[in-house]
Every structure is written in structure tokens, then in C-alpha cells.
Amino acid sequence: MSDINTDNVKSQMRKGVLEYCILSILNNNDAYASSLIEELKVAKMIVVEGTLYPLLTRQKNQGLLSYRWEESPQGPPRKYYSITERGKELLSEMDGAWRELVETIDLIRNKKTQ
Amino acid sequence: MKKVVKVSIGKMAFTVEEDGYLILKGYLEELNEHYRGMQNGNEIVEGIEERIADLFLEKSGTSSVISSAVVREVITLLGRPEVIDEESNETNYRRRVNSSFGRAEKRLYRDPDNKMIGGVCSGLAAYFNIDIAIVRVIFLVLLFFSWIPFALVPFAGIHGAGGSFIFIAYIIMWIAIPEARTVKQKFAMRGEKPDLSNIQRNIERSAHRVGRDLRRAGRNSTPVINDFFRVISKIFAVILVLISIGGILLFSFLFLGIEIFNGFIPANMIDYIELGLENTLWLKISTLAFLFLPLLGMLYGGIQILFEFKNPRFRPGLIMFILWIIAGFTSATFVVKASRPYWESAREISDVPLTTMSDTLYLSLEFDNPMPEKDLIIDGDKDELFIFWVDDSGKEKRFVVFPEIKIERDSEYDSKYMKLRTHSFGYTGGEAMMKAQRNLPSFEMTDSLVTIHPDIYTKSKKWDGTNKRITLYIPENVKVMLKDPIRFGFDGEIEIHNGFNFSRHRAPYRPW
Numbered sequence: 273m274s275d276i277n278t279d280n281v282k283s284q285m286r287k288g289v290l291e292y293c294i295l296s297i298l299n300n301n302d303a304y305a306s307s308l309i310e311e312l313k314v315a316k317m318i319v320v321e322g323t324l325y326p327l328l329t330r331q332k333n334q335g336l337l338s339y340r341w342e343e344s345p346q347g348p349p350r351k352y353y354s355i356t357e358r359g360k361e362l363l364s365e366m367d368g369a370w371r372e373l374v375e376t377i378d379l380i381r382n383k384k385t386q
Numbered sequence: 387m388k389k390v391v392k393v394s395i396g397k398m399a400f401t402v403e404e405d406g407y408l409i410l411k412g413y414l415e416e417l418n419e420h421y422r423g424m425q426n427g428n429e430i431v432e433g434i435e436e437r438i439a440d441l442f443l444e445k446s447g448t449s450s451v452i453s454s455a456v457v458r459e460v461i462t463l464l465g466r467p468e469v470i471d472e473e474s475n476e477t478n479y480r481r482r483v484n485s486s487f488g489r490a491e492k493r494l495y496r497d498p499d500n501k502m503i504g505g506v507c508s509g510l511a512a513y514f515n516i517d518i519a520i521v522r523v524i525f526l527v528l529l530f531f532s533w534i535p536f537a538l539v540p541f542a543g544i545h546g547a548g549g550s551f552i553f554i555a556y557i558i559m560w561i562a563i564p565e566a567r568t569v570k571q572k573f574a575m576r577g578e579k580p581d582l583s584n585i586q587r588n589i590e591r592s593a594h595r596v597g598r599d600l601r602r603a604g605r606n607s608t609p610v611i612n613d614f615f616r617v618i619s620k621i622f623a624v625i626l627v628l629i630s631i632g633g634i635l636l637f638s639f640l641f642l643g644i645e646i647f648n649g650f651i652p653a654n655m656i657d658y659i660e661l662g663l664e665n666t667l668w669l670k671i672s673t674l675a676f677l678f679l680p681l682l683g684m685l686y687g688g689i690q691i692l693f694e695f696k697n698p699r700f701r702p703g704l705i706m707f708i709l710w711i712i713a714g715f716t717s718a719t720f721v722v723k724a725s726r727p728y729w730e731s732a733r734e735i736s737d738v739p740l741t742t743m744s745d746t747l748y749l750s751l752e753f754d755n756p757m758p759e760k761d762l763i764i765d766g767d768k769d770e771l772f773i774f775w776v777d778d779s780g781k782e783k784r785f786v787v788f789p790e791i792k793i794e795r796d797s798e799y800d801s802k803y804m805k806l807r808t809h810s811f812g813y814t815g816g817e818a819m820m821k822a823q824r825n826l827p828s829f830e831m832t833d834s835l836v837t838i839h840p841d842i843y844t845k846s847k848k849w850d851g852t853n854k855r856i857t858l859y860i861p862e863n864v865k866v867m868l869k870d871p872i873r874f875g876f877d878g879e880i881e882i883h884n885g886f887n888f889s890r891h892r893a894p895y896r897p898w
Contacts, residue, residue: 305433306440320465325433329426346443348397350436 286317291327292370293317295336295355295363302354304344328353336362390451396432396439406454410438412569413461419570420467434464492577495566496559502619503691504560512575526618528552557683561703619691626688633681637674658785658843660850662726669720675713679706728811728851734822740802740860741831747802747860748835750869751788755779769793771868774840785843789827789854797862804829804836804858811851827854835869 290312297303297311305324312318331337336359342352355363391407393400402410417434421427441460446452464470494513496505507525511518566572663669683706740747751757755777774787806826812818830837838856843849858866 306437309437320463320469321437322434322464322467322470325430325437326421326424326470328433329424329430332429333425344440347439351433 283319289370290317290323291331292363292366294324294327294331295359295366298337298353298355299360299363302352304342304350304352306344306350308353331359335359395442396436398439398443400439400442400452401450402452402457403454406452406457408569409454409461410457413466415568415570417467420471437464493571493574494563495571495575496563497572497575498565498567499572502615503622504556505565506556506559506563509563509566509575513577515576522615525552525556554680557687557703558707560687561701561707623688623691626684627692630681630683630685630688634678634685637677637681657845658783658848660727660848661724663720663724666724668716669724672713672716672720676710676717679710679713682706683710727813730813730815730818731809731811731851732815732818732822734808734810734819734826736806736826738804738806738831740804740836740858741833744834745863746834746865746867747858748867748869749791750835750837751840752837753777753786753840769795777842782844785849786840787843787849788838788840789856791838792855792857793866794857794859795862796859802858802860802864804856807855807857809853809855821850821852825852825854827856829856 293312293315294308297308303311305328308328309318309321309324312324313321318324328337332339332353335356337353338356339351339353341349344350389404390401391404393402393407393410395410414431414435417431418428421430424430438460441463442452442456445456445460492513495509497508497512498505500508500511500518502508502522507521508518511521514521564571566575657666661669683703686702686706751773757773757775770790770792772788772790774785777784777786806829808822808825808827810818810821810825812821828839830839841849841852841854860866
């Protein structure tokens, strides 16, 4: 039971910050969907690769991302994603929220241990 | 040895094992179905497809064949739609347009994989979960029983077509029931849920079947059954083509005015009949379409089965069916309108005493042109005679119609007399009554000779439904003789002056 619970909690947390992660990665460099996947997988942020695509599409619909077609290292042109100004604004808001969240949790934890 | 399929995934060409191809196809259909209702849902599927291509490339390269194992691996890596949604929190954002997905809905489809003709029987078998052979046998039995009269007498047997409902039902089902094209539809046809495990099971099932068929082929039994059905369907197709061509020819001869069988079949008889329509063009067109379209459909269907070509995209069968329905309604509407002058009827009767003292009564049917040797419609027996023909001698065709002559004999009649009757139609009862009164059969009587005059109908003086009859009430001992040009009844046969015998109308035992 406990295993399932921890897994569930972990996945809930992961899901909460997944979009934040995507924006963060793209804030550093523009990227292909496949390189985004590689990065997120290394970070153990996604379980199944398909997850990325609905998120990218939604963020694009919300105007947070844009893409252009670029020759990919192998095969036909692929979408090359980059963050928009709006995405950057949201990202900075998220950064703030994240810092707050970490601080709050630290605070709670420190209180608890005292 | 394995069958492979060439596919384009994410704008790249791959060669995939057939089993793997089916799994992949099912997966992509599932994705499409899942994201269809979403804004830019196609982009999601495109993205995943491109990723599949990249992964294939990574795992197998372009030159080698993608094995089913690789396909499964890649799908596991990308995740099924439900898992993707679960992971990406999509369900919080999207309004699910199509919530029916995932439920195993059973739907009636035509089964293109097991079809003989249109896949109707195989589809029904899948739907009701019974053996295809049973459904086919039921169809064939019903079909052959109901078609026998038609097949034997294609021309005379139009009435036999009433029993061919199963054939029409098949055609309608063929048109109306959609074909199961996608993997999902093929599962819905059996009422199974099209998830990957089912697809795999299905593939295994077909693999078993192939194996079984191969084993059977080794014992030389299965192909016989397959060939049997193939031969039956080809025979069926030939019958379809023959019947439709026969019907088309028959109707063409009947209505488009080509004379056959040495008989007369008027091209435009309807123009000689009083109708509630000014212009009969649309009545003719719609009625002809209503009669011809099913025949064209049969011809098309038959040719299609014979040469096994696929239905073009514009669905000619469906178009013909819709046109047929429209033609039927149009024709019915015009028929109702055209028949309006016949909704009321009236009769008029008048008695005329026969003054002859002799015991022979002569009848003469008189017209200014001689009675033709052929192209004559004559119907008579021992106490009835009806004659009409088309007179072609003038500029315009004329229908020459004599009143029906009837004989009533009774030894108790002490006086001989003639009863003249007219039955007329009209918009109103009054109009019909007036017509009947003015239109009693015309005749002349001199001693023992009764001369009867015909009614002449032309395009300007049309037949308006008026039927005339002269009934002779005479004692048994009075002989009735018809003057030239017809000999009628003395020896029990009708004989026209050129000697043509109408033996079907023999009345051998009692002469007039």
C-alpha cells in the first residue's frame, strides 16, 4: 500500500511541475521535441514519452511556445520549439511561485524538526 | 517467412512486419480517436508519429525491417492515450468531446475481410456472432427460392420479383451498412474493445486461422468450400447482369417504342389518355427512372462482382438508391395528380329491343379502314368479345376501340333486347354522369344486322376512361354471327380474315 501511495504522491508532484520544466528547458535553448524528451527522461520527469506532445500543443495554443520547421539531424524537418515572450512572463511567475513553495516547505520542515 | 508492409510514418518510409503494422495502425487510430475533439489534436498525433519514426530509426535504421517487437517497445515507450492523459494532467484541461471511447460498442458493419459480394453476410455473422457459412446458406436458400420464377421466365416473371425481397434487402444493406475499414470499426463489429491486447489476440487468431487453413489445404478440403462460394457468387453476378439487361431491354421496348414480338406496343400510349396533367414529361421521366434505376443498380452490382472492382469514392450505388427514392416519390405524386379525373365514376344504362324475327343475329364491327391483320388486341371467349387496334393509315395514330360485346342467354327470355352500358369517370360525380349519358355505345340496327361503331381516340381526343359494353339478352336458340372480317365462335375459334388463329381463346363446347 505504502509503495502505491508514495508513487502516487511522486507522480502528482511531477505532473505539477512538468510544464514548468518544459518552459525552463526551452528558456535555456530552443529544442526539438525529441531532445526535450531526452532531457526530461534523464531528469526522470516523464514516464511515457507521449506525455510531452499534448503538453507542447497546449502550451503552443496558449501562446507560451512557438515552433519553426528545421532540418533535423536525421530524416525530414522537425518542429523546433522556442519560448515566447508570454512564456517567459509565465516562467518568471512560476519561478517566483516555485521559490515560494520551496521556502514554505523548508519552513514547515524546519519547524517540524525543531 | 513473414509478410511485411511498407508504410510512411512521420514523413519517412519504413518496412514493418505485418503484425507490427496492425498493432501500430491500431495505436495511431486510438490516438486519433482520443485527440480528435481537442484543439490542434492532430498536431499531438503528428508529433507522436514523428517520434515513432525517430525511435524506429534509432532502433532499426531505415534499411532493415521493423519487427513487431520493436513496434511494441516503441508503443510502450510512448504510452497509450490513457496513460499519457494521466501523466500530463490533460484531463484537467480538456473538455472531452467524445466520451464514448473505451466502451465496447457493438455496431453493424460490413466485413471487407471475409466478404464474398459486399460483406453483408460476414458483417451480420460477426454482429450476431454466428458462423458466416450459416448466414450465407440462409441468404442463398431464401434467394434461390424467391428467384426461381424470375430466373426461369425473365420476361414474363415480373410478378415473381415480389418474392425477391431478400435480394433487395441485400442491396439495401450493402448500401446502408458502412464497411468496417479501421481497426476500431473492425473491433466494434464484433463488439470488442480495440485495445492493444485485443489487437494482438486478433492477430494471433488470424495466425491460427491461416495455419488451420494451410493444414486443411494439405488435406484438400477447404478450397472446395471457398471455390464453391466464389462460383456461386459469380453465378449470382451473371444472373444479376442477365436479369438487368433483360429488364432494361424489356422496358426499353415497352416504353421507348420499339416494336417486338410482331405485336404493337405503343410508344407513348399515355398521350392518348386523358390525364389531370398538362405535361406528362415529368411523369414519364420519373416513372421510367423508378423502373430503370434498380435495373441499372443490378447491372452495376453484377459487373462489380464479376470483375471484382472496388466501389469508387462517389458511391454510385448510394446515388442510384437516392435517385430511385426521389423518382418513386415524384412518380407517385404525378400519378396521383394525373389520376384526378378518374376519382368519381358513373354508369348509364339503356335498353333497346331487338326487332329481328329470324333466329340468327348478325353483328358487324364497322370502321372506315379495314381491320388490320396484326397489331390487334382481341380478347374473347364463348360469350364475350373485345377488340381494339391502332390505325396507322392516317397522318396521326388512331386508337380504334369497339364496345365490349357480351351475350346472355336464357330460354326464358321471350323478347330479345340489347342493353347498352357506359361507365365514365370525372372530377365530380355530376361530370361523370353527364359523360356517361352522352357516350352510350353507338350502333345501327336493320332487321337482323346490328352494326356497331367504334370510338376513335387520338392525341387531341383522348380516352378518358369511358368503357362501353353492349349486352345481348337472347334466347338459347338464337344464333349470333359476326360478320367479316372476323369469324368468331362458330367453330369455337376466333379467326381473323387472314386466317390467324387465336387458339388461346378457344371456346370449344358452346358456339354462339
